[in-house]
Amino acid sequence: MRKPDNINRKIILGRIYETQQLSAAVVFLVPVLIAVVMLFIIPVLQVVGYSFTSFNMNTGKGSWVGLSNFKYLIEDELFWKSLRNTVCFAGLKLVFDTLLALVIALMLDTRLPLRKYLRSSFFAPVVVPMVASSLIWIWFFDPGVGPFNQILNFLGLPSLQWLYSEKTSLASILLFSIWKGVGYNVMLFLTGLQNIPDSYLEAAKVDGATSWQSLIHIKLPLLRPIMNFVVMIGIINTFKVFAEINVMTPKGGPLYSTALAVNYIYEQAFTRGKMGRGCAAAICLFIIIFILTQIQARMNASKTVDYD
Amino acid sequence: MKKIKSLKKINWAAFIILMIGSLAMIFPFAWMILSSFKTVADVYTYPPKWIPSSWKLDNYAKVFDMIPFGRYYLNSIYTSLMQTLLQLALSICGAYAIVFLDFPGRRKLVTLIRSTMFVPMVVTLVPLYLIVSKLKGVDTYAGIILPQVFSAFTIFLLVSFFTSIPKDLCDSAKLDGCGCYRILWNVVLPNAKASISTAALFAFLGHWKSYTWPLIITNKDKYRTLPIGMKYLVQESSSEYQVMMAAAVMAIVPVLIVFVLFEKQLVKSITLTGMKS
Numbered sequence: 058m059r060k061p062d063n064i065n066r067k068i069i070l071g072r073i074y075e076t077q078q079l080s081a082a083v084v085f086l087v088p089v090l091i092a093v094v095m096l097f098i099i100p101v102l103q104v105v106g107y108s109f110t111s112f113n114m115n116t117g118k119g120s121w122v123g124l125s126n127f128k129y130l131i132e133d134e135l136f137w138k139s140l141r142n143t144v145c146f147a148g149l150k151l152v153f154d155t156l157l158a159l160v161i162a163l164m165l166d167t168r169l170p171l172r173k174y175l176r177s178s179f180f181a182p183v184v185v186p187m188v189a190s191s192l193i194w195i196w197f198f199d200p201g202v203g204p205f206n207q208i209l210n211f212l213g214l215p216s217l218q219w220l221y222s223e224k225t226s227l228a229s230i231l232l233f234s235i236w237k238g239v240g241y242n243v244m245l246f247l248t249g250l251q252n253i254p255d256s257y258l259e260a261a262k263v264d265g266a267t268s269w270q271s272l273i274h275i276k277l278p279l280l281r282p283i284m285n286f287v288v289m290i291g292i293i294n295t296f297k298v299f300a301e302i303n304v305m306t307p308k309g310g311p312l313y314s315t316a317l318a319v320n321y322i323y324e325q326a327f328t329r330g331k332m333g334r335g336c337a338a339a340i341c342l343f344i345i346i347f348i349l350t351q352i353q354a355r356m357n358a359s360k361t362v363d364y365d
Numbered sequence: 366m367k368k369i370k371s372l373k374k375i376n377w378a379a380f381i382i383l384m385i386g387s388l389a390m391i392f393p394f395a396w397m398i399l400s401s402f403k404t405v406a407d408v409y410t411y412p413p414k415w416i417p418s419s420w421k422l423d424n425y426a427k428v429f430d431m432i433p434f435g436r437y438y439l440n441s442i443y444t445s446l447m448q449t450l451l452q453l454a455l456s457i458c459g460a461y462a463i464v465f466l467d468f469p470g471r472r473k474l475v476t477l478i479r480s481t482m483f484v485p486m487v488v489t490l491v492p493l494y495l496i497v498s499k500l501k502g503v504d505t506y507a508g509i510i511l512p513q514v515f516s517a518f519t520i521f522l523l524v525s526f527f528t529s530i531p532k533d534l535c536d537s538a539k540l541d542g543c544g545c546y547r548i549l550w551n552v553v554l555p556n557a558k559a560s561i562s563t564a565a566l567f568a569f570l571g572h573w574k575s576y577t578w579p580l581i582i583t584n585k586d587k588y589r590t591l592p593i594g595m596k597y598l599v600q601e602s603s604s605e606y607q608v609m610m611a612a613a614v615m616a617i618v619p620v621l622i623v624f625v626l627f628e629k630q631l632v633k634s635i636t637l638t639g640m641k642s
Contacts, residue, residue: 069469081545082468085458089478092455092515097481100489100496107491161386164379171380177628178387181394184624184631186574188592189616192599193393196400196606202413204396236390241635248636297485300576304596319487319577327581332491343488350483 108337114330126337136338138313139321146227146317147295153235155287158242163272165243166250176247180240187237191304194233195220226310230301242287249283250276285357289350296346299323318342397617401425401610408607424611431601431608433586437594444509444590445572451514452568453561460523461549465535482517486577494581504585513578519568525637526560527553563630570620591616
């Protein structure tokens, strides 16, 4: 027999809800919704609106200019250069960050002396503030008194100009960026590896699988969901890289060689005050990120395995 | 009969490779600390010295002469703390509603919150700046803090913590006549105390290094945070590397200490957000 209770209920769209829970939900969700509306929905709508205007930060005025901001971007060599730099930087960073992290995590997942120390040392740069660690690396890259050239010379190799040459500037920042970020992925992969039940690997061993075979047929397929996450977050994060570039090469480096999309947006909108144009560039960047994450999600939707 | 080998063999090859790798990871920190004591002469002699010739704190004093470092530091502590507190309050509200309350549109809300993860701040930077400047928020603490209080990551991190609280606890509290607010205050929060402090730590470290937003929203020294102040130190100090290192030590070492003390919790929060998506 169902006990009678004194809880008030309400029916909304054919489902029964408790009124007390409904009123609590309103109280809890109003601040969250205000934040989402103020910080995401309104700004996203506005960024689209501003991109069709000539809004200027210094005058505070702007008028409807149709597509001319986008036309400007298409014709602007620097915009294309910043996009090429971004794709190049993001692509290389994704590949290195993922593969390197995977290899490190696989090695950390074996029996090692000092294992805890090793793990921490790869993770430490992740938590450290970006700007402060950039300062260290600015010195490393100094062509005159930097330790990197000293090491190169010691090995009998020629000095490099690092941040001060068009050819090596972006690669230098990439090197810093990998040092700074690889540990994040290492942690994710390592946890994934440790979640693989030992029985799977033992069973494979009994069946005569080599460690290479168990890597290819057991570990990698089971790491797939984490791999998806790593790549997804990697795309979003590498396309918004800004701080290290802005600190290490404030003016976009030699011949604009380190300027990424975000630097271009920042320069247009806040240095030159052309906010309409900055918004147009921001939309282009957002569309690129959106398309890439969608492709990535589609590609992986069908491939995920579940051995349970 | 042969004894079953319960322990795997030590992987010496991996050990040596990882050891070299970890030295490379640690090297910048060692260089930073050693170099923060160097004199100008130490920096510019050739071949450069690795070990400073004396252990004086001159460079540290010089940081405070060159830029209002103390002010930046306090600004950073204040804004990061406030952001963390507000972010937690907001995220606890959101996560509690998502996990424990039944209301129409629950799934849609989760999708909405998740989709904000795909809109990096750089996309909304210009409109946000204009909104905040219209509300007279440029060069104010509120202007720095409020736009950074929402984080889908923190909400989902708390969601995953809250879902691990046994539902029975809440049900029996409900039978005892507890309302939603008392369940949150007397059952959920005490049970998630450790997890919430983990989330707080994670959020604080994130805010401590936040750069882009404070950069555009502050023009006056009075409101600049540490990362922005350090960017200007690079320009002011014109390659006085030893002074830059002293500033870096002061910004990094507290974080490294927190990291050593709470590494387990930090790793947990990173992996939890990773696993649940």
